[in-house]
Amino acid sequence: MRLSGRVALVAGGTRGAGRGIAVELGAAGATVYVTGRTTRTARSDLDRPETIEETAELVTARGGTGIAVRCDHSDPAQVRALVDRIGSERGGLDLLVNDVWGGDHLTTWDRPLWEQDLSAGLTLLHRAVDTHIITSHHALPLMVARRRGLVIEITDGTERMVDELLNGYRGSFFYDLAKQTVIRLARNQAAELREHNVAALALTPGFLRSEAMLDHFGVTEDDWRDAVVKDRHFGASETPAYIGRAVVALAADPDVMSKSGGSYSTGELAKEYGFTDTDGTRPDFAEYYRGFLARSEQGSPTA
Numbered sequence: 001m002r003l004s005g006r007v008a009l010v011a012g013g014t015r016g017a018g019r020g021i022a023v024e025l026g027a028a029g030a031t032v033y034v035t036g037r038t039t040r041t042a043r044s045d046l047d048r049p050e051t052i053e054e055t056a057e058l059v060t061a062r063g064g065t066g067i068a069v070r071c072d073h074s075d076p077a078q079v080r081a082l083v084d085r086i087g088s089e090r091g092g093l094d095l096l097v098n099d100v101w102g103g104d105h106l107t108t109w110d111r112p113l114w115e116q117d118l119s120a121g122l123t124l125l126h127r128a129v130d131t132h133i134i135t136s137h138h139a140l141p142l143m144v145a146r147r148r149g150l151v152i153e154i155t156d157g158t159e160r161m162v163d164e165l166l167n168g169y170r171g172s173f174f175y176d177l178a179k180q181t182v183i184r185l186a187r188n189q190a191a192e193l194r195e196h197n198v199a200a201l202a203l204t205p206g207f208l209r210s211e212a213m214l215d216h217f218g219v220t221e222d223d224w225r226d227a228v229v230k231d232r233h234f235g236a237s238e239t240p241a242y243i244g245r246a247v248v249a250l251a252a253d254p255d256v257m258s259k260s261g262g263s264y265s266t267g268e269l270a271k272e273y274g275f276t277d278t279d280g281t282r283p284d285f286a287e288y289y290r291g292f293l294a295r296s297e298q299g300s301p302t303a
Contacts, residue, residue, distance in 0.1 A: 001029030001063065002252040007090045009033045009082075011073055011135050012100035015050035016210035017154055020240025021097055021247045022055050026064025028248045030095070033086055034059065035071040037102075042070075046102060050211055073100045073131035076138070083138040093142040095251050098185075099154040100131040103178065104212065113173040121174035128178035132185055140189070144196045150251055151193070151200035153186040154243075155179045158204055158263040161286045165293065183263045190261035199260035203246060206267055206285025207237040236288040242266050242277040249273035 003025060013022040014036035022032045036052045037044035052068040059066025071082045086093055103124040108116045132153060143149030156179045162168060170176035182202060189200035209224055217227035217234065228235045246269045250256055253273075267284025269275075276282055 003248065004029035006030045006094040006251065007033075007086065007092065008095040008097065008251075009035065009086060009093060009135075009139060010097045010099060011035050011071075011131070012098070012102075012154075013055050014038050014052050015048060015055075016099075016101075016212065017205055017208060017240050017243050018097070018099040019050065019055045019058070020242070020244040021099065021154075022066070022244070023058045023062055024241055024244025024248050025095070025251070026059030026066055027062040028252070029064055030251075031065040031067070031090065032056070032059045033067045033069055033082070035069050035073070035082060037070065037072055039068070039070050044102070046105065048212065073135050074126060076134050079134050079138045083142065086139075087142055092146050093139060094149055095247075096136065096139050096143070096149070096151045097154065097247060098132040098135055098151070098182075100127065100135070101154075102127045103175070107172050107175045109172050109175075111172075116173065124174045125178055125181075129181050129185070132182060136185070136189060140193070140198070143198045144193070147197045149198040150256055151186070151189055151198070152247060152250065153182045153189075153200070153202045155182040155186075155202045155204050155263065158202070158265055158286075159183060160263075161204070161265065165286065165289050186263065187261050194257075194260060197257070199257045201250070201256075201259050201261065202263035203243065203250070203269075204263070204265050205238060205240075205243040206265065206283055206288075207233055208243070209234075209237045209239050213237075233285075233289070233292070236283055236285050238266060238283040238285070239278050242270070242275075242283065245275040245277075246270065246273075249275055 010022040012018045013034035025032050034052045034055045056066030056068035071078050106120045106124040186202035219227045246266045270282040
């Protein structure tokens with residue numbers, strides 16, 4: 001229970017990485033405010049079945065205190081009310097995880113900017129970037145006041161990984177812009193928060209076995225390896241718990257300020273901190289994909 005007494009806000013904790021992070025924070029003893037738009041009585045436009053109440057219950061079941069609060073993080077008034085509640089109930093905030101996304105169904109692949117739906121692209125940016133700015137704007141004063149805390153911006157791919165493995169581009173104009181901007185948000189916050197002893201960094205999972213991804217392949221967590229025949233890279237995937245354990249390790253690190261401003265992956269942090277995925281392995285998708293590209297260049301039939 002390394003984080004007993006700590007208070008965390010996981011913005012976008014309904015499913016996927018957000019749920020994995022919230023649950024692992026609970027397993028470490030933290031109090032976790034879980035926010036999102038999908039509840040047992042109302043779904044978001046994503047129309048997924050997972051709810052913030054379920055996530056909060058999983059947090060509590062693992063030993064923490066889970067508190068579900070419906071919040072649309074694109075609405076400053078709702079975010080301000082959420083942060084005021086945290087301050088009133090807990091007296092402060094130790095960890096903010098900005099994981100709001102909701103852009104999968106708005107992403108267009110293999111089409112240039114001028115052939116994309118502009119409204120969908122701008123909505124994606126609003127959900128993936130503006131929500132993070134709004135949440136940090138209201139939440140950071142709780143950390144600055146106590147001169148301690150950590151902000152983690154969840155993205156897809158570190159700058160180095162994208163440059164090295166994807167020729168600097170994630171394959172879709174608005175998607176790439178959103179994920180790259182989130183990394184910059186972490187760097188900018190780190191610059192402004194350093195004098196207040198508050199750290200900020202960006203964190204990416206590898207190939208995430210989220211609920212939506214499992215559904216996409218028609219498998220469950222029990223038989224997920226059956227999907228490798230459809231996508232060979234899925235064999236190097238990881239559970240949402242893996243990024244959750246990365247967040248716990250960062251939040252418990254007394255020297256986390258040394259990482260402020262950087263972008264990190266679950267795979268590299270697992271090696272540094274010694275945590276594993278739920279099956280005891282340490283997936284490192286960047287390392288795996290680097291090897292895949294090398295084999296492809298050599299013309300290996302197993303690539």
